[in-house]
Amino acid sequence: MNISAASKAAGLPVKTVRYYADIGLVEATSRTEAGYRTYDEASVRKLAFIRRSRQFGFSIEECRELLGLYEDRDRSSSEVKRIAAKRLTEIEAKQRELQSLHDELAHLVKACRGDTRPDCPIIDYLG
């Protein structure tokens, strides 16, 4: 499979697949004589694994760890759970942050008349 076939199969842009190879996350299975990257099914599975991990917001380095665990038949699920739980607390922290931003901003937007006059509670709050 050349890189464009692999990228389609994994659901990632070609550029991203090449980038992942460059940083040693998922290397090409081999190269043709002309230097073209080739990918097999196993590599495509790894790429798709990374894609799904990234959708959860795991960083590239976390994806690297997760991929290592994915490939490790002797893994402890506690390792996986630790990484996922960490991400979960990050998400929850972000949710709390967004919630308070949302409440404040929604309040201000609601209080602003939004007409041609300059009076504005949003500006008042920021200034």
Added chain:
Amino acid sequence: MNISAASKAAGLPVKTVRYYADIGLVEATSRTEAGYRTYDEASVRKLAFIRRSRQFGFSIEECRELLGLYEDRDRSSSEVKRIAAKRLTEIEAKQRELQSLHDELAHLVKACRGDTRPDCPIIDYLG
């Protein structure tokens, strides 16, 4: 006021104050003969305005617009409201995204025993 006094008064790192000057967001009020930036109260107020705007997640370019409106005695509050409402919908979109990520990930983390065995619903889901 030199830059460190201004940065303390505005609640921003010196580096950031310098950066804002570089990009023409809030320039120093003047320079000493030696080339040191000096800030007056009005500039510090602008810096603090930017700091609070940034806390709401407004981009630098949005902050530039908001600062322009802050400074404009003839502004229409509708302009301010438009920018804030846009940010609000972004926040809401992000909240929905995080909510679904949270629900999925929380479910998986809960289902993972987190012991020394390799069986793991999180890995199963990603793989």
Added chain:
DNA sequence: CCGGACCTTCCAGTTGCGGTAAGGTCTAGC
């Protein structure tokens, strides 16, 4: 007059790619 705490500019690095250029390769059709 000296040490240290300021200040200056400029350059590099961060994250995770996307865009684009310059050039090699492969393949279908004539």
Added chain:
DNA sequence: GCTAGACCTTACCGCAACTGGAAGGTCCGG
């Protein structure tokens, strides 16, 4: 056999919004 165009390669720039660090100038207390 040749050519057009669709691939592929590496390499470098750019993004957002800074942060850190190097090299060098300035200012102030003792």
